Amino acid sequence: MFLVVSVSPVLPPRIAAWLANEEMARIYERVRSYRIIISGYDLTQRCNLRCEGCFFFEGDRSTGYADDLDADRWEAFFRSEQQRGISYPHLAGAEPAVVPDRLAAAAAVFDQGLVYTNGTIRIDPALPFMLHISVWGDDATDSRLRGGPVLAKALRLYRDDPRAIFMYTISAQNRGEIRAVVERVAHEGGRISFNHFSPTRLYRQKLAGNVADPLTPTYRLSSSENNLCLDDSDLVAIHDDIAELMQCFPESVIYSRYYNDQLARPGPFFKIRDGVATNCPILNRSDHRQYRSDLSFDDSECCIPNVDCSTCRHYVAGYSRLMGEMRDHLSSESEFRNWLELVDTWLRLHIRDYPRDGLAT
Numbered sequence: 001m002f003l004v005v006s007v008s009p010v011l012p013p014r015i016a017a018w019l020a021n022e023e024m025a026r027i028y029e030r031v032r033s034y035r036i037i038i039s040g041y042d043l044t045q046r047c048n049l050r051c052e053g054c055f056f057f058e059g060d061r062s063t064g065y066a067d068d069l070d071a072d073r074w075e076a077f078f079r080s081e082q083q084r085g086i087s088y089p090h091l092a093g094a095e096p097a098v099v100p101d102r103l104a105a106a107a108a109v110f111d112q113g114l115v116y117t118n119g120t121i122r123i124d125p126a127l128p129f130m131l132h133i134s135v136w137g138d139d140a141t142d143s144r145l146r147g148g149p150v151l152a153k154a155l156r157l158y159r160d161d162p163r164a165i166f167m168y169t170i171s172a173q174n175r176g177e178i179r180a181v182v183e184r185v186a187h188e189g190g191r192i193s194f195n196h197f198s199p200t201r202l203y204r205q206k207l208a209g210n211v212a213d214p215l216t217p218t219y220r221l222s223s224s225e226n227n228l229c230l231d232d233s234d235l236v237a238i239h240d241d242i243a244e245l246m247q248c249f250p251e252s253v254i255y256s257r258y259y260n261d262q263l264a265r266p267g268p269f270f271k272i273r274d275g276v277a278t279n280c281p282i283l284n285r286s287d288h289r290q291y292r293s294d295l296s297f298d299d300s301e302c303c304i305p306n307v308d309c310s311t312c313r314h315y316v317a318g319y320s321r322l323m324g325e326m327r328d329h330l331s332s333e334s335e336f337r338n339w340l341e342l343v344d345t346w347l348r349l350h351i352r353d354y355p356r357d358g359l360a361t
């Protein structure tokens with residue numbers, strides 16, 4: 001998981017002309033004031049849940065590493081990461097809330113960052129990080145896919161937490177519940193955004209019947225006929241639902257209109273060669289690393305190394321790709337405006353107390 005928000009200090013003349021628009025200039029200056037260098041850290045291999053199709057456990061690239069380093073070792077490691085230039089850690093796992101001492105070690109070094117959590121365990125309110133809380137549907141779907149009413153508990157713990165964004169991973173199993181969940185989160189005072197379910201290679205192999213013994217705690221219910229994967233028609237319907245909800249709940253739904261449009265396009269979101277995304281910045285940037293719980297890393301792995309690039313629409317990768325393509329958005333003022341709206345929305349998802357006034361679209 002990574003991104004550098006880097007905007008060229010030398011403005012081509014046509015951008016300067018577009019920035020005669022006061023609103024565009026304000027957002028542009030705001031966006032370019034951030035310099036964020038990200039790497040990802042699996043703080044632990046442990047999780048208190050076992051969700052169907054989990055990107056972490058349905059595969060062999062995230063698990064199997066030692067998970068016994070103490071908090072002092074983590075803090076020293078985070079200091080070395082800061083010296084390497086990292087300014088914004090993405091703290092993940094499995095579930096980082098089960099290792100509060102490691103979260104505290106990160107907070108002793110970094111004053112900003114992001115925790116990916118399922119929201120069922122209280123995270124110290126003093127920690128400075130944003131929280132993206134995974135949501136998989138309403139109570140019945142939660143119970144089926146995650147083993148209990150995860151959203152209900154997360155709302156109890158985090159609805160008033162200014163760090164929290166509820167991140168709805170939309171799948172074929174819950175795409176009919178988007179409106180109900182958004183209404184529920186909005187009425188509780190929370191903020192919500194969206195992710196698209198992106199299957200792991202192992203999950204897809206199991207669906208295809210290519211794994212002899214497929215059943216695991218994170219593969220209990222799925223079949224080739226009934227699973228979590230989205231198809232092209234789902235993408236269009238999801239786009240339309242989200243566009244409507246953005247209109248209905250502008251204070252609660254934090255999502256880029258331009259990103260929504262881009263995600264609805266059929267087929268792979270990334271350019272794929274030999275099964276690997278060639279234009280995924282998470283994989284290709286040299287400063288981004290995804291550390292495992294034993295502090296090892298591999299340059300050939302992204303932040304979600306089990307996931308199949310050919311069907312990846314994970315929001316971390318999707319936003320990162322488009323944000324890194326500023327030069328592809330300079331052909332017209334409206335394209336540039338799209339790019340600005342996307343980056344501004346991404347920052348709202350990642351920076352505490354980010355201004356609320358977005359770019360009108």
Ligand code: SF4
Pocket residue numbers: 047048049050051054055056057093094095118134
């Ligand atoms: S999806 Fe997240 S919360 Fe669910 S089992 Fe995997 S790591 Fe745990």
Ligand code: SF4
Pocket residue numbers: 270276277280281282283302303304305307308309310312313314317
């Ligand atoms: S496109 Fe591939 S490399 Fe990039 S985040 Fe998705 S799975 Fe990882």
